[in-house]
Amino acid sequence: MAALIALTFVVLTLIPVKRFRAGFAGEITGEDFRFGESARVPGHVSIPNRNYMNLLELPMLFYVLCLSLYVTHNVTGLEYGLAWAYVGLRAAHSAVHLTLNHIFTRLTIFAMSNVVLAVAWALFFLKIFSR
Amino acid sequence: MDPQLIIEPMAALAALTFFVLLFVPAMRMGRKASPQDSATGDIPGGLSNPNFADLLEMPVLFYVICVILLVTQRADAMFLWLAWIYVALRAIHSAVHLTYDNFHHRMVLFALSNFAVFLMWLFFFIEPVRNV
Numbered sequence: 001m002a003a004l005i006a007l008t009f010v011v012l013t014l015i016p017v018k019r020f021r022a023g024f025a026g027e028i029t030g031e032d033f034r035f036g037e038s039a040r041v042p043g044h045v046s047i048p049n050r051n052y053m054n055l056l057e058l059p060m061l062f063y064v065l066c067l068s069l070y071v072t073h074n075v076t077g078l079e080y081g082l083a084w085a086y087v088g089l090r091a092a093h094s095a096v097h098l099t100l101n102h103i104f105t106r107l108t109i110f111a112m113s114n115v116v117l118a119v120a121w122a123l124f125f126l127k128i129f130s131r
Numbered sequence: 132m133d134p135q136l137i138i139e140p141m142a143a144l145a146a147l148t149f150f151v152l153l154f155v156p157a158m159r160m161g162r163k164a165s166p167q168d169s170a171t172g173d174i175p176g177g178l179s180n181p182n183f184a185d186l187l188e189m190p191v192l193f194y195v196i197c198v199i200l201l202v203t204q205r206a207d208a209m210f211l212w213l214a215w216i217y218v219a220l221r222a223i224h225s226a227v228h229l230t231y232d233n234f235h236h237r238m239v240l241f242a243l244s245n246f247a248v249f250l251m252w253l254f255f256f257i258e259p260v261r262n263v
Contacts, residue, residue, distance in 0.1 A: 057187040058152075061145050064194040071202050072135060107156075118149050125142045128135055 001066050003087045008055045011094055014048035051097045055090070058114060062086055065121055074127055082120040089113035137206035140214035141197050144221060148186045151225055155180045182228040186221070193217055193248045196255060205255070213251045220244035 022028050022045045032038040037046050066083060069075045093109040096102060158180055197214060200206040224240040227233060 057184065058148075060187050060191050060194065061148060064141065064145070064198060067198045068138060068141065068201065071198065072138070111156075114149065114152060121142060121145050121149075125138070128138055 001063060001083075004055075004059055004062065004090060007087075007091055007094060008052065008059075011048055011052045011055060011098070014098065015052060018045045018048050047098060047101065051094050054097075055094070058117065059090065061121070062117055065117070065124060069124060072128065074124060079120055079123065082116055082123075086113055086116045086120070089116060132206075132208055132211065134201060134204050134206040136211055137197050137200055137214060140211070140218040141194060144186075144190055144193065144218045147218070147222055147225060148183070148190070151180070151183050151186055151229070154229060155183055182225050185228075186225070189245060189248065190221065192252070196248065196251045200251075200255065205258070209254065210251060213247050213254075217244055217247040217251070220247060 019028070019033075022042065023030070028038075028041055028045065032040050037049065062083070069079055089109055090113050093106060093113060096106050096109060193214070197206075200210055220240055221244050224237060224244060227236050227240060
């Protein structure tokens, strides 16, 4: 959980870095952000923001699951492994998104991370209600 | 009642989210969108899946209150009912959004669902006050 939170803050930090750099280069002004991001904002500037938003979407289900496992004393070796696999895949996803941005690689990593998370949820649910 | 029952509506909403997530590639691949469109996330109207994003907005407050109820062992029958009502309303909301998408139906369902989660938070905070 802490690793994924750290990743989120790293990506968050890249947003102003990219935006200010583009601002000083004269590509955009503050006005471009009045209602989100205007069409003038170049793709490479909006990518950190997109990845940051992604990191606060499905990972919410990861945090909820981790806390629920913790509270109910159900953190097994398997769940722990799945949690790290999820964080590893999300880190790889952010790395691809912020560098190569190859769509099918990104899609594959994203899909794999979601399968890992869905499996972790399913295992937890089965364990709680098969007692 | 077993306080861990509160995990059932949580897991149901998580399952709904994963289910709606499946519509994202289905909608993107089924229509004319090039991979380049999703490079920056700017896909013209209708090709993205706003319902998926919605399911990771307000529901966060639902998961948080559920985990708090679990930790504080206060997940009683009333909270469980409200939680199931919330999940049911969100499921209908998703169904409307992804099928005939009537704006007014969606809005009413969305408002009702938010009211349910609001009540969960309200009852959670009122109770300790009553006990003082």
